[in-house]
Amino acid sequence: SPEGPGFGRCPKKSKVAGGGTRSEDWWPCDLSLAVLRQNGESSNPWDAKFNYATEFAKLDVSELKKDLTELQTSSQSWWPADFGNYGPFLVRLSWHNAGTYRSEDGRGGAGMGQQRFAPLNSWPDNAGLDKARRLLWPIKQKYGRKLSWADLMVFAGNTAMENMGFPTYGFAFGREDTWQSDEGIFWGSEQEFFPSPNSNKDRYNGSTDIHGRAKNLEEPLSAANMGLIYVDPRGPNGTPDPKASALDIRVTFGRMGMDDEETVALIAGGHAFGKTHGAVSGDFIGPEPNAAGIENQGLGWKNSFNTGVGNNSYTSGLEVIWSKTPTKWANEFLGSLIHNNWTLVKSPDGAPQWEAVNANASYPDAFIAGKLHKPTMLTSDLALIHDPIYNNVSKTFLNDFDYFTEKFALAWYKLLHRDMGPVTRYLGSEVPKDEHLLWQDPLPAASYKTIDDADVKRLKKDILSAPNVNISNLITTAWGSASTFRISDKRGGANGARIALQPQRSFAVNNPERLAVVLKSLQAVKDKFNSANNKKQVSLADLIVLGGTAAVEKAAADAGTAIKVPFTPGRVDTTQDLTDVETFAYLEPRSDAFRNYGHGNSRSLTEEMMVSRAALLTLSIPEMTVLVGGMRALDANYDGSAFGILTDRPGQLTNDFFTNLLDASTVWSPVADTNGEKFEGKDLSTGSPKYKATRADLIFGSHAELRAVAEVYGSGDAQDKFVNDFARAWVKVMDLDRYDVR
Numbered sequence: 001s002p003e004g005p006g007f008g009r010c011p012k013k014s015k016v017a018g019g020g021t022r023s024e025d026w027w028p029c030d031l032s033l034a035v036l037r038q039n040g041e042s043s044n045p046w047d048a049k050f051n052y053a054t055e056f057a058k059l060d061v062s063e064l065k066k067d068l069t070e071l072q073t074s075s076q077s078w079w080p081a082d083f084g085n086y087g088p089f090l091v092r093l094s095w096h097n098a099g100t101y102r103s104e105d106g107r108g109g110a111g112m113g114q115q116r117f118a119p120l121n122s123w124p125d126n127a128g129l130d131k132a133r134r135l136l137w138p139i140k141q142k143y144g145r146k147l148s149w150a151d152l153m154v155f156a157g158n159t160a161m162e163n164m165g166f167p168t169y170g171f172a173f174g175r176e177d178t179w180q181s182d183e184g185i186f187w188g189s190e191q192e193f194f195p196s197p198n199s200n201k202d203r204y205n206g207s208t209d210i211h212g213r214a215k216n217l218e219e220p221l222s223a224a225n226m227g228l229i230y231v232d233p234r235g236p237n238g239t240p241d242p243k244a245s246a247l248d249i250r251v252t253f254g255r256m257g258m259d260d261e262e263t264v265a266l267i268a269g270g271h272a273f274g275k276t277h278g279a280v281s282g283d284f285i286g287p288e289p290n291a292a293g294i295e296n297q298g299l300g301w302k303n304s305f306n307t308g309v310g311n312n313s314y315t316s317g318l319e320v321i322w323s324k325t326p327t328k329w330a331n332e333f334l335g336s337l338i339h340n341n342w343t344l345v346k347s348p349d350g351a352p353q354w355e356a357v358n359a360n361a362s363y364p365d366a367f368i369a370g371k372l373h374k375p376t377m378l379t380s381d382l383a384l385i386h387d388p389i390y391n392n393v394s395k396t397f398l399n400d401f402d403y404f405t406e407k408f409a410l411a412w413y414k415l416l417h418r419d420m421g422p423v424t425r426y427l428g429s430e431v432p433k434d435e436h437l438l439w440q441d442p443l444p445a446a447s448y449k450t451i452d453d454a455d456v457k458r459l460k461k462d463i464l465s466a467p468n469v470n471i472s473n474l475i476t477t478a479w480g481s482a483s484t485f486r487i488s489d490k491r492g493g494a495n496g497a498r499i500a501l502q503p504q505r506s507f508a509v510n511n512p513e514r515l516a517v518v519l520k521s522l523q524a525v526k527d528k529f530n531s532a533n534n535k536k537q538v539s540l541a542d543l544i545v546l547g548g549t550a551a552v553e554k555a556a557a558d559a560g561t562a563i564k565v566p567f568t569p570g571r572v573d574t575t576q577d578l579t580d581v582e583t584f585a586y587l588e589p590r591s592d593a594f595r596n597y598g599h600g601n602s603r604s605l606t607e608e609m610m611v612s613r614a615a616l617l618t619l620s621i622p623e624m625t626v627l628v629g630g631m632r633a634l635d636a637n638y639d640g641s642a643f644g645i646l647t648d649r650p651g652q653l654t655n656d657f658f659t660n661l662l663d664a665s666t667v668w669s670p671v672a673d674t675n676g677e678k679f680e681g682k683d684l685s686t687g688s689p690k691y692k693a694t695r696a697d698l699i700f701g702s703h704a705e706l707r708a709v710a711e712v713y714g715s716g717d718a719q720d721k722f723v724n725d726f727a728r729a730w731v732k733v734m735d736l737d738r739y740d741v742r
């Protein structure tokens with residue numbers, strides 16, 4: 001809102017549950033485990049048996065489309081439709097849902113329907129979209145559990161584009177709703193929203209570009225300012241410099257995994273529709289939804305000028321109309337952009353925008369028939385001709401409308417589906433058939449029968465007796481394969497055996513030399529089995545996970561606890577050609593506490609990185625704890641080092657990590673010159689060195705809540721529980737990407 005966000009502005013702080021001065025106020029640097037507690041079953045109103053795919057199967061998509069089509073041209077008096085058509089508004093809704101995605105951590109995006117919750121529902125860039133969601137409510141209400149908000153918010157824009165004459169590439173349903181704001185997403189550190197100059201104060205560092213713009217945008221952010229989806233439409237921080245805007249656009253759209261051609265297709269394609277809203281001064285605009293009075297019922301940005309709606313409406317404070325045909329798919333936007341000459345003017349709200357020099361007023365008014373406007377553009381639109389590469393792409397698109405249409409359809413499809421994970425998650429009859437788009441991380445279909453229980457038993461024996469493998473390296477290999485999974489965009493995981501391909505096989509955390517040895521042995525087991533069988537085959541992907549299963553069972557038995565670890569075969573091996581090396585590089589962990597790899601940096605502590613990683617693996621606090629303790633017992637450090645191996649029988653699945661960590665007879669002290677990352681444990685009475693450990697080890701003894709869980713596993717009666725919990729958490733991680741069998 002124009003008043004800025006609510007830091008320190010809340011007049012009454014609660015004095016009942018949840019209020020008062022809290023531990024996080026007293027000790028703001030304490031490790032927060034909140035991200036591991038979110039999305040708990042108790043906050044989910046559906047019962048435990050609810051299955052979205054089953055419910056969705058009952059949805060009549062053609063009826064839904066009919067309803068959306070009718071809604072599109074049924075203007076409501078409380079928020080009248082420009083040109084009598086909500087289509088462009090709904091396209092912007094879809095785009096702003098999907099556009100928060102960033103490749104580096106896979107977070108953001110449309111997949112969880114997060115725009116319903118703060119902060120996104122109140123981001124200045126999402127102004128007005130509260131009304132778009134409210135327009136959709138009767139449809140959501142009608143279909144209830146059969147249709148998630150997350151699906152509806154993107155499907156609405158997709159359908160709107162089809163209704164405006166755009167041939168989309170297809171659409172997949174399957175986004176499940178969440179019930180709270182995702183606490184795992186780092187949106188930046190600034191305490192002011194765009195358009196304050198402070199809204200990008202903390203996200204740039206390093207050198208400046210030729211326009212004096214700082215160019216290193218903090219990772220993993222993909223927006224130029226706090227509260228924006230991508231870039232400032234007025235130009236960087238309100239400076240109407242199209243060339244500088246292009247640099248911002250390239251960085252931010254690049255962070256989302258879009259190349260130059262896709263970027264131009266998206267912007268030029270999107271702005272083929274609709275208009276911007278800034279007919280009045282921003283002084284008339286009330287607070288955003290999360291700060292608005294209770295009587296506003298979740299709506300915000302109330303406009304007190306005149307009717308406050310229709311021709312008085314205010315969203316971005318810019319007043320631009322891009323095309324003669326704002327509700328029809330056509331090449332008018334690019335034609336206007338390239339053929340006109342532009343001069344800087346001001347919107348009624350005083351914001352910089354561009355008007356065509358000497359052009360006739362020929363663009364329609366949104367409400368008054370016969371009233372015409374001059375062509376206008378945003379600074380960010382002009383970036384598409386001022387940057388030489390974008391300029392080339394724009395001209396190619398203008399000269400070949402079919403090519404532009406095809407590229408925009410593909411980029412739009414990618415935008416909306418980028419964070420959905422394996423195509424086995426895609427639902428509905430509009431999913432393109434037989435597609436193999438590289439960003440979908442394709443897996444070939446198996447042309448053979450998969451292994452059965454008897455094979456599994458035999459193969460486990462074969463693996464354990466294979467040369468050069470042992471408990472430790474079978475565990476690190478299986479973990480390295482499966483733990484690349486991230487729930488944010490559901491990429492990674494063991495299926496496909498991409499750990500045997502680039503770039504994963506070269507990730508430092510995988511200890512490439514040792515990995516190569518294990519893969520060679522497993523490959524030999526695979527070759528032997530497959531050459532002895534005809535129709536039945538085993539994949540390397542299955543063998544890698546099975547190696548871990550065999551190792552856990554053996555390590556548990558060696559520790560005196562017999563256990564059968566469930567194994568679900570059916571993974572396939574993919575190929576290097578079907579692997580997007582560039583974006584898979586984002587899956588390389590900077591630290592992996594489970595294998596004691598890497599450490600904190602100026603942005604986050606080692607233990608914070610551990611929690612963030614555990615969150616991407618959907619682990620609970622006990623699961624994270626038991627996995628770290630178990631991995632230490634199994635001697636599974638990435639480099640074979642002794643850090644955290646608090647046992648004299650490494651390779652056995654014992655609870656020694658916890659018993660020895662909690663034992664007061666070890667005195668810990670930081671090792672000099674390790675930045676507080678490494679520690680040495682000495683015997684209290686003799687002073688002789690006993691153990692070495694990292695922050696990722698000691699946090700389980702120092703953090704009160706983690707210690708409480710560590711005590712459960714370090715108790716005298718805990719060995720069996722420890723082994724069983726470890727095995728369950730282990731299998732969970734191995735199967736995180738198995739949407740094909742869920």
Ligand code: HEM
Nearest residue numbers: 088089091092095233266267270274275276277315316380
């Ligand atoms: C509207 C900026 C990319 C689709 C707008 C508005 C702004 C804007 C300021 C006006 C909002 C209002 O006042 O109502 C930008 C910037 C972009 C960008 C800076 C990136 C550089 C895109 C993309 C799409 C898109 C990628 C879709 C593929 C739309 C549509 C509207 C719109 C359809 C019209 C909404 C309506 O008529 O109500 N955009 N946009 N934009 N944008 Fe974008």
